[in-house]
Amino acid sequence: MSDKVVVITGTSTGIGLATAAAAVRSDFTTVATLRNLDRADAVRSTGADVRQLDVTDADSVAECLAGVIADYGRVDAIVNNAGASVLGTAENLSMDDFRRAMEVNYFGVVELTKAAMPHLRATGGRVVTVTSVGGIVGQPFNEAYCAAKFAVEGFMQSLAPVAASVGVGICVIEPGAVTTEFVANAGIEPAKEIAEAGPYAPALRAYIERTLGAYTVGQTPEDVAAVVMQALTTDPIVFRRQTSDAAKAFVASTLADLDGSAILNLTSTWVR
């Protein structure tokens, strides 16, 4: 193993699991974290150092990082991957649903990033965060989820020039549909959701039919992990990476500055 240490969140399944496997293969000292160690069998088989970390629990984030520093003395990169879908429209979602979406998808990212910054400054490290095309384009029945992913994009784009001024690189990864446990893990039961959607039922049915179709042709988590590895290892760091041509085309419908370099070239001048 190299002496480069990467800490990855949400590695029980999907993109996080594939990223842990890819990081081990690329010779990183890989700290693969997950909130529930009962779900660790798959990630243990990658050879990663598996540790508990719940991104919504500040003590768990602090304890995990302290343990990594105690054992390895450094952190070279974090991959903020943990996230969860919250499906539904504003009228039908509770305020708790909106807060839950923000806790895991946004505040969890802020918590670990903030705690890791001193260690990343020491190594000239990187923060790589899996957001989504839904962090750029708002999508039907995703008000809570997309708002949280927009928040992450705003946080990271604001942080990027400041972090660069102390030698830390920032990248956001924007996948489209990826064939993971994302929908199943969110406990979404399409028939039940539609039955409970009231006046929104026809729109939700149309959305779910369309979206299930998108998932049958989605990218594999391994494809996305390969893009995360590029973000961890390629110089110079690129702020924004879509993970497929389809994701790029979708995001391009809203963004002129696809990789974020134009705006960061401008905002960087504000801090030097």
Ligand SMILES: NC(=O)c1ccc[n+]([C@@H]2O[C@H](COP(=O)([O-])OP(=O)(O)OC[C@H]3O[C@@H](n4cnc5c(N)ncnc54)[C@H](OP(=O)(O)O)[C@@H]3O)[C@@H](O)[C@H]2O)c1
């Ligand atoms: N799949 C897609 O189509 C897609 C598209 C764009 C972006 N993304 C993003 O990609 C990332 C990974 O998702 P995925 O597709 O790989 O889905 P996934 O298979 O459901 O993986 C999500 C991971 O996040 C973990 N997690 C959830 N809440 C957590 C918490 N509080 N603390 C720590 N870990 C937590 C889950 O752990 P548990 O096993 O404990 O639940 C799981 O390991 C997410 O940020 C998601 O928003 C996914």
